[in-house]
Amino acid sequence: MEIVEDDESEVRVLCESRKNVADIVLLAMEILEDDESDDEFDAELEAAFALAACKLLRADRNRVSGYFQNVTSRYFDFEFKKLFRLSRETCDLVCERFRRSSSYPKAVSGRRQISAEETILIALSYIGNRSSMNSVADRFDVTESSVVLCLRRVLDFLMDISDEVIAWPDDAELARSKTRFLSKSGGKGPRNTVGCIDGSHVEIAKPKDSTASYINRKKWPSIILQGICNDQNKFLDVFIGFPGSAHDARVLKESPFFAEATSKCGDDYILGDSAYPLLPWLSTPYRDNGSSFTSWKKKFDKYHSQQRVAIENTFGLVKQRFRRLYLIDAKSILQCCKIVMGACVLHNLCNAERDFMAELADNPHIDDVGNNDEDIGITSPACSESRRQMIAHHQC
Structure with missing residues (x-):
């Protein structure tokens, strides 16, 4: 009640x-x-x-009495989406799933029950923008503690459904992905690409413990979001939370995907930049070593880049939609990770509903922060180089 x-x-x-x-x-x-x-x-x-x-x-101070009840319903659709970063239709679907979940209490005692819809909008106001907790509380005419509670419930809900929403595709979808990736490079280049991998740095407030390990080479604190996406900018796998000083390849080695990659990719592969090792299931570009960087290697790298840009675009889309990812000022690393995961889940839900942001340009997101000079002890098998040469000579 x-x-x-x-x-x-x-x-x-x-x-x-x-x-x-x-x-x-x-x-x-x-x-x-x-x-x-x-x-x-x-x-x-x-x-x-x-x-x-x-x-x-x-x-x-700036409190808006009856904001949820009387104001949000009067927004034009484009205004609603600009403020809450989801369309009304997608937001309604998220609200309905949240209402049925164990994260939303069916009754509370001693305080006003905040509806599922208002809870979601409060959380979206925080995740989707760079507003302070105070500002969100004032807008919805609730206390800061209520904002914290709403955010926690929504993030717990998004964590609960993350394995369902961010999942490796079936064989039919992988086949479609290969065709679409190949079309990105004009029908030339790698023909068995099923995904692209990279790491993106998410700036955080300076942590109290192990501060040095979170300082990246650009000298600001961050955690790393490792993402694998398909050609449609959908996340297929994410791994979140490594300190900003870590090498991209080390993050990959420590992620669950590293142990699962052979069975998931089979005879196919994902594309990564030169920060990653060349492996049977991971294709990387050739390095420009001067005179040995031949024309056929340049062609391979060109087509490789035209396909691989999908992951850079995906990071750009999720950060531009959910602007909290430009700087997360949460008090704990765990909370930072939950916010990033929540944004990735919401991104995939929007992607499934074809809910795109009109103002988000399809420009690559390149943060150029990676620490990529560490030897992490992964040896590239000879068969991986042979396969890359075969692709470069016969498919480019």
């Missing part, structure tokens, strides 16, 4: 609190005007006066 707040009682309490603050202000002014008052006491009183004034202002 929903417990609805008593609006009249809430207004009465607010008025009483404002009256108390006003009384304190008047008393402070009278004492400060007294010639016999003590200087030290006056200083303390001025501080109290400032605090009281802040409380008085806080009560009126």
Whole structure:
């Protein structure tokens, strides 16, 4: 059963609190005007006066009464999508799944029950933008603790469905992906591409523990989002949370996908940049070593890049849609990882509904942050080089 707040009682309490603050202000002014008052006491009183004034202002600060009930429904569709980063239709689907999930309480005691729809919009306001918790709380006329609670519930829900939403495709979809990847390079180049892999750095607030390991080579703290996508910019696999100082290849080696790659890819392969080792299931470009960088190697790299750009575009799309990923100021690394995972799940849900952002250009996202000079002890088998040469000579 929903417990609805008593609006009249809430207004009465607010008025009483404002009256108390006003009384304190008047008393402070009278004492400060007294010639016999003590200087030290006056200083303390001025501080109290400032605090009281802040409380008085806080009560009126940008709060929008009835924002969810009366305002959000009046937005034009393009306004709704610009604010919450999802179309109404996609948002409705997410709300319905959330309402049926164990993450949404069917009843609460001692406080107003925030509906599933409002909970989702509160979370989207935070994940999709760079607004502070205060700003989100003010917009929805709720407390900051309510925003924290709503965000936690939605992130838990998105984590619960992540294995379903971000999953390796079946054989039929892999076959379609190979055809579409090949079309990206004009019918030339790698013919068995089923995905592309790369790492993207997500800036975070400087952590209290192991700070140095999170500082990337650009000298700012980050965690790494390793993503594998298909030709349609859908995530097939994500691995999140390695410190920003880590090498892309090391992140891959430590990820669950590394142990599963042979069975998942079979005779096919994913594409990665030169930060990764050349493996039977991972094709990388040739390195430009001067005179040995022949014309056929250049052609191979050109077609390889035309297909591989899919992962750079995918990172760009998810970061531009969910702007919180430009800087996550959460207090714990775990919370940062949950926010990134939540954004990736939402990205795939939008992708499935063909819910695209009109203002997001299909430009590659290249953060150029990777630390790619570490030897992680992965040896490229000779068969991998032979296969790459065969592709370069006969398919380019």
